[in-house]
Amino acid sequence: MKEADLLLPEPTSDCLRTALPRDFYRQETVNAARLLLNCLLMRNSPDGLTVGRISETEAYTQDDPACHAYRGRTARNAMMFGEPGRAYIYFTYGMHYCFNAVTGLEGQGDAVLIRAVEPLQGWELLSRRRGLSDEEIARLLALKHEHKVRVRWARALCGGPGKICQAFDLKQQQNGIDLTHPGELWIAPPLPEIGVPDFGEILSSPRIGITQAVDTLWRFTLENDPYTSRK
């Protein structure tokens, strides 16, 4: 399927009624990180609905020195040791949030970081939350059919974990939300009705922004997917 065909239908779509089940998150974390690619990040807030196709993930396991849970349970990382299928959202660098899905067995301390998504629905709302002016949003909406503009805009909105949290309004308040049921925040499987892009093979690369275990290739992207945080 070509990328231009990846158009989200009206919000009556199945993705509003469907969520990945608990058992999906219970599987081995590295597998979950790979399979979360192309799944749909769904966010319903009083402001409106926003949807993004997951395009970049990273796996973190408790026995991995780069993982927040590596040194055991603390108040901050407690959610990682809880039920798989819940959101683990944390604050970092004094100004950014990062969104993870808890994976593996309960009590294990694993999670998958969502590093980039392709916006599918709610471009205007995502843009406002990211601080774009009304004039800039209007200009981009008019040019959105141009591939280069669309990719550039998408990456400015959601090409990085901090950007996703700002665009999707994810903060401490959303920490611990159960992602396995449609509500204010959940993840839907890739739906054929929406269109599943064919971006080729899954690539593995070093995780970004860490200093430990830099040779563990647990960052996952799709070969020809332009909607990533970097090349």
Place this chain on the structure above:
DNA sequence: ATCTCGATAGTCT
């Protein structure tokens, strides 16, 4: 395209 750097505050030593 790739780099360096500063902002900023919660967490842990």
Place this chain on the structure above:
DNA sequence: GACTATCGAGATC
């Protein structure tokens, strides 16, 4: 007191 699963601006090539 040091570090951080980041971002954006500005410099440089």
